[in-house]
Every structure is written in C-alpha cells, then in structure tokens.
C-alpha cells in the first residue's frame with residue numbers, strides 16, 4: 392500500500408534550524424537503540440521465540456521498558472486491557488468435493504480470516520451477488536441473500552463493505568460457512584479480519600481461485616469442504632505510557648510505537664525498531680531544558696497492535712473528549728529499519744489521494760519530517776493513512792498524526808531501488824511477520840537516520856506545535872468519516 396511517487400523532487404531547503412539548547416538527535420545514538428534491540432531479541436529467544444500478546448515475551452518486554460523508564464526518571468503507567476485472543480491451531484483446508492475434486496493451498500490460494508469461527512463444513516455453494524467485473528457489493532445487502540438455502544456455503548467477493556458485514560448477513564441467511572475471494576487486480580489470498588469472532592468458518596481465496604469457484608457455482612453442483620481450527624477467548628495485555636515532567640499538560644505530543652510482535656517471530660524490525668527508538672529518545676529527553684520542552688511529551692508503547700490496533704484503540708477510548716482535546720498530535724513509528732526498505736513519511740497533506748483524509752495539521756507534521764530529511768539530502772517517499780498502524784484511532788478522532796515507516800510485504804519499485812539501493816521486485820521486508828525477523832533483518836543505516844528523525848521531530852514538537860495547531864487545543868473532530876481499509880495487519884474490507 393505504497394504511494395507511487397518516489398523520492399522527494401523538491402530542491403532541498405536549508406538544513407533544519409539549529410536547536411537553541413542540546414540536540415536530541417545527536418544525544419540519541421544508534422548504539423543506544425541497538426542495545427534495546429538486543430534486549431528484545433534476547434527476550435524473544437528465551438520466551439518461545441516471540442513477544443506476542445498472550446505470551447510471556449510480551450510481559451517481559453513491558454517490564455523491560457518500564458524498568459528503563461524508571462531509571463530515566465519517569466513514572467510510567469501500565470494500562471491493562473483485554474483483547475479478543477484468536478489463534479489458529481492447525482492449517483485450514485479448502486477443497487472442492489463436487490462436481491470434480493480439487494484442493495487448494497493455504498498461503499498461496501487462500502487464508503483463514505482472523506476471528507473466523509472453527510469447524511468443518513461440507514456443503515453446496517451459492518454465489519452471492521457476484522459482480523460480472525470489478526469491485527461489486529457482493530454480500531453487502533440483505534437482498535443479496537434472497538432465496539439463499541440454509542446450510543449452504545456463501546461464496547462472496549471482496550468489495551465495498553466490511554468483511555464483518557458480509558459475514559453477518561451470510562450468517563443471518565443461514566450460511567454454514569463463508570468464502571470471500573479477492574477482487575480483480577489484487578494478488579494472492581485475502582489477509583483479512585472479521586473483527587469479532589464469527590460463529591462460522593470464513594476463508595479468503597485469491598481472485599484466481601475465487602473466479603474459478605464462481606464459474607463452477609454458476610454451472611451448478613459445486614460443493615466445497617471448508618475446515619478451520621482456531622481457539623479464542625479473552626486475554627489481557629497492556630500499554631506502557633510515560634509523560635515528561637516538563638511541558639504544558641494542555642498541549643500534549645504523543646509519540647507511540649507498538650511493543651508486541653506476531654506469534655511467528657521475535658518482531659525485531661516489526662516493531663522493536665520503533666519501540667527501541669522511542670525508548671532511547673525518552674531516556675535522553677531529560678537532557679533538554681525547560682525552554683526546549685514547553686509541551687508535555689507522552690511516550691506510548693502500544694500492546695496488541697498485531698491483533699488489530701487493540702491497545703491504541705483502548706487508550707484513545709479511555710480518554711474523555713477533554714483529555715483527547717489536550718493531545719496536539721500523534722507520532723507513530725512502526726518498522727524503522729526494513730532490510731530492503733524505503734523511507735516513507737505518512738501522507739499528512741493527502742497529496743497522493745490514497746487512504747483516509749487525515750485531520751488538519753497532519754500536513755505540517757509530514758512537512759517537518761520531509762524538511763528534516765531534505766536537509767540531510769536523504770530520499771523520502773510517502774505512505775497513506777490506511778489504518779495499518781496505531782495512528783488509526785487518533786486519526787479517527789480528528790487528532791493530527793504523522794510518522795515514518797520503511798515498508799512491510801509490499802514490493803520495491805525500480806524507482807525506489809534507484810533512490811535507496813536494494814532490490815526492485817522484492818519485498819521491503821522479506822521477513823515481515825516471520826520467524827526470521829531477527830537482529831540481522833534490520834538495515835542499520837536506514838534505522839540510524841530514522842532514529843535521528845524520531846529525535847529531531849520529537850524535540851521540534853516538544854518545543855512548539857505552532858505549525859500543527861497554532862499551539863491551541865484541537866477540536867478533536869474527525870475531518871471525514873474514518874473508514875480505513877486496514878486494521879493493523881489485517882484488511883477489514
């Protein structure tokens with residue numbers, strides 16, 4: 392989900408204005424960050440190979456961050472919350488049983504939706520308002536299920552409404568399972584979520600597999616076997632939040648990074664890099680004087696981002712309207728050292744016209760990052776506000792947001808390879824959400840310059856948020872209805 396525009400085309404402006412007092416970007420070293428990365432790696436290695444919520448590795452990561460913050464003079468808060476735990480226990484199955492037999496491959500042909508129900512269903516298939524071409528509204532309206540035979544499998548195409556809506560309507564019509572295939576032009580299976588545990592199995596084939604099934608369903612006599620095996624229940628996780636003692640409590644700068652990994656691996660690029668950068672900045676911010684920290688800086692390590700932005704959503708909900716209005720802006724740092732990465736700044740001025748229109752003020756945050764990198768003649772690209780990380784709940788409430796990331800499963804373009812080096816046609820992070828997301832999966836040079844930017848931008852907004860909000864409370868009203876395509880790592884529609 393990367394905007395097409397490549398590197399910054401504008402002539403570089405003058406180097407960032409020198410700070411009056413100490414320079415946070417110079418105080419925070421790559422070594423500081425590497426020390427934290429090594430700690431997160433060790434925590435994962437001794438706790439089942441990951442730092443995912445619901446397991447030991449996450450709890451130890453929380454204690455590590457809390458311990459370091461206390462040493463640096465903070466009084467951190469651990470905010471506990473529950474999240475709907477959901478994990479697959481064994482590989483799912485999708486197979487055609489009539490009129491001819493075929494079985495499909497998990498990963499390449501289809502995936503289980505997050506929060507799918509568990510069970511085995513062998514039943515005839517009914518096509519639900521499948522579009523002849525393009526993206527339709529298959530399964531979005533109750534009328535789509537007129538004449539639907541109870542106990543059948545509903546075959547739908549991704550498009551328009553949320554997967555959760557399609558599944559709820561299919562369930563109401565008596566479907567025993569739901570198969571939602573990808574839309575044309577999208578590669579691979581649907582990596583989606585139905586957001587809350589569904590009572591029926593839900594799987595998402597690729598467009599190729601789905602259109603094959605659609606053709607067979609139209610001919611008649613198509614039956615499928617769908618099997619999913621997952622467990623679910625309530626578990627608890629936490630956010631770690633620490634405010635600077637200095638700065639106005641009425642104009643708060645939130646700087647956040649998610650602390651949890653996926654269960655598949657230790658999550659060093661995703662997102663020990665962001666969590667470690669933030670921790671290193673927090674440890675040094677005390678060296679700035681009262682003139683440099685006029686606004687309160689609130690450092691936040693979010694939990695359960697990988698379950699669908701659960702921790703940050705809980706935090707924003709836990710604030711009343713008044714407390715939300717005191718937040719000047721939100722900075723988000725998720726994946727800062729992808730091994731085949733680019734340097735993507737969130738598209739605050741919506742110049743690429745992709746994703747959600749972010750709240751007013753977000754453009755000034757984008758420009759602050761861009762100007763910093765331009766001053767160092769480092770290339771940047773942009774990335775849309777599409778809901779893939781923890782800025783989501785802030786944007787939804789109208790809080791100006793920004794930040795940087797360096798790319799996940801998306802593929803590097805030729806123009807990007809020219810600007811940044813690395814391999815065109817390969818993923819920004821080939822170890823994204825995998826076991827190999829270890830220390831050596833991090834591009835230290837890319838990380839180093841990004842850590843400088845985290846420090847620089849934090850210091851800049853600690854001193855003044857004038858360009859973002861005129862130093863005044865924000866209305867905390869969303870610019871537009873927030874209907875993101877993603878909820879963390881999963882598609883919602």
Ligand SMILES: [Zn+2]
Pocket residue numbers: 649661662696725726
């Ligand atoms: Zn992440």
